[in-house]
Amino acid sequence: MKIHGTPWGGNPRRVAIFLAEKGMDIPFVDVDLMGGEHRGEAFRALNPWELVPVLELDDGTCISETIAICRYIEELHPEPALFGRDPLERALVEMWQRRIELVLYAAVREVVRHSVPAIRVLEPVQLPEWAEVNRGRAARAIERLDGQLAASEFVAGSRYSVADITALFALEGSARAGIEIPGSCKHVERWLAQVRARPSSTSTLPPARG
Numbered sequence: 001m002k003i004h005g006t007p008w009g010g011n012p013r014r015v016a017i018f019l020a021e022k023g024m025d026i027p028f029v030d031v032d033l034m035g036g037e038h039r040g041e042a043f044r045a046l047n048p049w050e051l052v053p054v055l056e057l058d059d060g061t062c063i064s065e066t067i068a069i070c071r072y073i074e075e076l077h078p079e080p081a082l083f084g085r086d087p088l089e090r091a092l093v094e095m096w097q098r099r100i101e102l103v104l105y106a107a108v109r110e111v112v113r114h115s116v117p118a119i120r121v122l123e124p125v126q127l128p129e130w131a132e133v134n135r136g137r138a139a140r141a142i143e144r145l146d147g148q149l150a151a152s153e154f155v156a157g158s159r160y161s162v163a164d165i166t167a168l169f170a171l172e173g174s175a176r177a178g179i180e181i182p183g184s185c186k187h188v189e190r191w192l193a194q195v196r197a198r199p200s201s202t203s204t205l206p207p208a209r210g
């Protein structure tokens with residue numbers, strides 16, 4: 001098995017953190033997004049949707065979509081359970097994973113795509129006004145997350161889960177786009193410090209530039 005996508009870049013980082021939490025090691029193959037490698041014939045044979053990450057199995061089957069990849073890994077290596085251990089936990093993890101991905105991350109993504117100059121190579125038409133609309137949406141979603149984290153150690157309850165990985169990734173994207181965590185969101189700050197300090201996060205950061 002191998003994973004196409006640079007491990008510290010965006011969605012592939014989610015898979016890298018997930019694997020680190022499982023204590024698993026699957027090699028990553030760099031894909032030069034800024035150079036347009038994912039739009040070339042070789043990559044399109046792996047994923048015609050031109051997105052990383054892609055998990056390529058030994059028989060050549062390709063799985064894309066971060067959560068599909070993580071679910072496959074969870075089925076093969078159930079411990080520690082990162083999608084919940086019983087019907088209730090699984091439902092709550094699913095609920096939070098979807099809220100974070102479809103509301104918080106969706107807004108953050110639009111801010112990044114429409115305001116970060118370096119991303120223009122991927123998003124040739126950048127609409128600053130659209131970035132601003134989404135900056136507000138992202139801030140509201142962070143406030144809602146703060147409400148949850150006021151009562152809960154982790155995003156989906158008392159156990160670390162894939163929802164924490166998605167939320168960490170979303171907030172790393174926010175920082176990149178200059179979206180500040182609202183000053184009132186002390187619980188998000190507490191949680192962020194906690195999940196950032198986990199070996200799964202620190203061991204998957206990009207190498208320091210010399």
Ligand SMILES: N[C@@H](CCC(=O)N[C@@H](CS)C(=O)NCC(=O)O)C(=O)O
Nearest residue numbers: 009010011050051052053065066122
């Ligand atoms: N829904 C996909 C999103 C994957 C995605 O957006 N990947 C980005 C890198 S983080 C990408 O390949 N971007 C290439 C582009 O926008 O052209 C997933 O969850 O894996």
